[in-house]
Amino acid sequence: MTDPARIPVIVGIGEVADRPDTPGRGPIGPEPAALMAEALARADADAGGGWLPRLGSLDVVNAVSWPYADLPARVADLIGHRPARLAYGPVGGETPVRFLHEAARRIARGEVGVAALCSGEAEYGAGAARRAGLSPERDAIPPWTAPDPAWTNPRVRDYLHxxxxxxxxxxxxxxxxxxxxxxxAAWGQTPRQGRDESAALWSAMSRVAAQNPHGWLRRSFTAEEIATPSPGNRPIAWPYLKLMVANPVVNQGAALIVTSLALARAAGLPDRRTVPIGPGAAAAEPRDWLARDRFDHAPAQDAVLGGTLRRAGLAPADLAAIELYSCFPCVPKMARRRLGLPGDAVPTVAGGLTFFGAPLNGYMAHAACAMVRTLRAAPGAAGLLYGQGEFVTKHHALVLGGPARVPADEAMSVQDEADHRRGPVPPVVADASGRAALETHTVLFDREGAPQKGVVVLRRGLARLLARVPAADRATLGLLTDLDRSPVGLDGTLRMAADGLLEWEAA
Structure with missing residues (x-):
């Protein structure tokens, strides 16, 4: 069907980057709600104006950097309009993609005429205020919304084993x-080869971020800089250094406005300014990461990427642009292998969560804005957004661009396919002795770059165990951080420590 009244399109995008070097900026900067409202205003202006008073639906991405009692209501107050549907999302880096997908379906079903989503975080401003002994609700200009004393951090991990x-x-x-x-280990790489792949990929992303006016670290980094430990690039958790992990200490906001092709045309917008929203798919892994069959694949990611392209009738080679979530290198490295992309492919249009910035749950809203800019410059082309949340847990992908069409009436979820790809899950055992083999591991470092401890995931028969490697066990830590030999599969001895946790020594 090609009824323009049921074809969802993106008509407006807006972004804010409140950098500390912004002219005229105060010592703290605007609060998250203000960043969201400003991004919505910019998206409205980008769409020609007059859309915000017509919003029938507004999804607000979960914000963590400030404790609001009712963030969506605060955003509505700031834009001067309260939509009939005003929703606040859960924590998860995939939520902007899901919100965009859901907004498109509401437009197609005729539930609303105009919808929007927005995100905003001010972790940099909140942190600067704490360090200076300031209170944003009193000392910022204008003052931030008073904090909610009953606010509960939504990133509680009580669902973990x-x-x-x-x-x-x-x-x-x-x-x-x-x-x-x-x-x-599964790909047959040494840790050095894996590190070098990550560094080359991240260097390419940094070059994209350096050209993005809304980015945070607006300079490119060489692969050698990213791969080499230094005072500014300390080890965080083996094998990742600081320049390989997401950077949430930013002040950034983003917004997108969605309507039907018919309403866009009625407003006088040329088709080349509108970007159709195509098919998508979603699935999840078990929320407790220890309840997964293996750590060398992500069945939900595979099902989501394959399902999205299948629904769109596209092959990876048909995509003009791709944004693969990049909180840590393993995610886009898995995804680009699943898609069969060449090793030198650059799977970002925004710049990645290390260099563009990682406003906690909101990065993919910025990626969607960047994708819209890319596709406006290439009418008829298609791009892929892939977002992910929690611990390789929640996955959502969505096609933008391509032919303008009414979305198919099909479930978003491809969970059955993801579950079918998953093998048996080993039970977790807390008490054991004797021998056990390494399944995977990390080493945690202090701020000076010294190892604090190793944590190993082990297999013993059908069971899975967690154990510690003390900082004093230099020999085992040396094996775990050997760049030229993967330790996966190494055998070792278990013992119970005085605090009731298992410890493991290789040999």
């Missing part, structure tokens, strides 16, 4: 390295 929590593997920066290590 108790063993993961006891060993300190409750933050993404400590869990994604487990995938990286396992994947390097």
């Amino acid at each position: 108790p063993q993961a929590l006891r060993h300190g593997l409750s933050q993404p920066v400590f869990v994604y390295p487990l995938y990286e290590t396992a994947l390097q």
Whole structure:
């Protein structure tokens, strides 16, 4: 069907980068809600104006950098309009893609005429205020919204296995390295080869970010800079250095406005300014990362990427641009292999979460804005957005551009396919002795670059175990950080430490 009243298109995009060197800026900068409102105003202007009072739906990406009692209501107040549907999303880096997909379906079903989504974080401003002993609700100009004393941090990890929590593997920066290590071994790489692949990919992303006026680190980095430990590039969690991980200490906001092709034309917008929203798909891994079959694949990612392209009738070679989520190198490296992209492909239009910036859950809203700019310059071309959240957990992909068409009436979820790709999950055992073999691992470092401990995921028969490698066990830590030999599969001895946690020594 080609009914323009049911064809969803993006008509407006807006971005804000409140950098500390912005002329006339105060010492703290605007709050997240203000960044969102400004991004919406810019998206409205980009679409020719007059769209915000017509919003029937507004999705607000979850913000973590400031404790609001009702962030969507605050954004609505700032834009001077409260849509009939005003929603606040959960934590997850994939949520902007999902919001965009859902907005398109609402337009196609005739539920709303105009929809929007927005994101905004001010982690840099909030941190600067704390360091200076300032209170943003009192000292910022204008003052930030008063903090909600009952606010609960939405990033609580109580859904993780108790063993993961006891060993300190409750933050993404400590869990994604487990995938990286396992994947390097599965791909037949040495850690040095894996590091060099990550560094080359990240260097290419930095070059894109350097050309993006809305980016945070607006300079390019060489692969050697990214791969080499230094005072400004300290090791975080093996095998990742600081320049390989997402940078959330930014002040950035983004917004997109979606309507039907019919309303866009009625407003006088030429078709070349509108970008159709095509098919997409979503799926998830078990939320507890220890409840997964392996760490050298992501069945949900495979199902989502394959399902999205299949629904769009596209092959990877048909895509003019791609944005693969890049919180840590293992994610786009897996995805580009699944898509069969060449090794020198640059899977970003925004610049990646290290260099463009990682406004927590909002990066893919910026990526969508960058994709719209790219596709406006190439009418008829198609691009792919792929977002991911939590611990390689939630996956959502969406095609933008291509032929303008009414979305098919099909479920977003391809969960059945993802589950079919997954193997049996080993039970986690907390108490054991004797021998166990390394499945994957990481090493955590302090701010001076010294190893604090290793954490190993082990296999013993059908069971999975977690164990610590103490900082004093230099020999085992040396094997775990050997750049020229993967330790995956190494055998070692388990023992119970005085605090009730298992420890492991290679040999």
